Amino acid sequence: MLEVGVTWDESGTAYPTVVLDVAERPDVADLPRVHALDGVGDISTALAVAGSSAMLTVTLTRPVRTEFTIGFVLPDHAEVLAHAAxxxxxxxxxxxxxxxxxxxxxxxxxxxxxxxxxVLTAGTDD
Structure with missing residues (x-):
């Protein structure tokens, strides 16, 4: 991951955004093109938190099969994760x-x- 933040569209809607370093993952780099041509397909996500790390696993099964994990640092990236949630x-x-x-x-x-x-709030009730 290179950076996180918010992207605003023309109508003023804010989208939580992650800029990925895909230099070592050509399959991930090609996903936007594939989905633009073939449609969104099937995507599932799962978040796991351990200490100050949050790992978001993204699994795609259609139109292509791939899985990757994005690492986040807490509390630095908590706002973007909460916005996404x-x-x-x-x-x-x-x-x-x-x-x-x-x-x-x-x-x-x-x-x-x-x-x-x-997952994000599981450890906050102590």
Whole structure:
């Protein structure tokens, strides 16, 4: 992961965003193109928290099969994770926001918000 933040669309809607380093994962780098051509397909997510680390595993089964995990640091990235949980969406950028081009191919994935909230808040009741 290179950075996290928020991307705003033309209508003013904010999307929690993760810029991924896909240099070593050409399969992940190609996902936005594949999904633009073949549709979103089937995506599932699962979040696990251990200490100050949160690991989001993203599994795709259609139109292609792949799985990858994005590492987050808590509490630094807690706001982006909470925003993704509430909105039910996380935008995955496979090119940096500063990359040339008006419409980079990024991938918006559905997040299992209730499960993510449960995992994020599990350790806060102590």
């Amino acid at each position: 509430v909105s039910g969406t996380l935008l995955l950028a496979t090119t940096p926001p500063s990359a040339e081009g008006d419409h980079p191919l990024w991938l918006a994935i559905d997040i299992d918000g209730p499960s993510m909230v449960a």
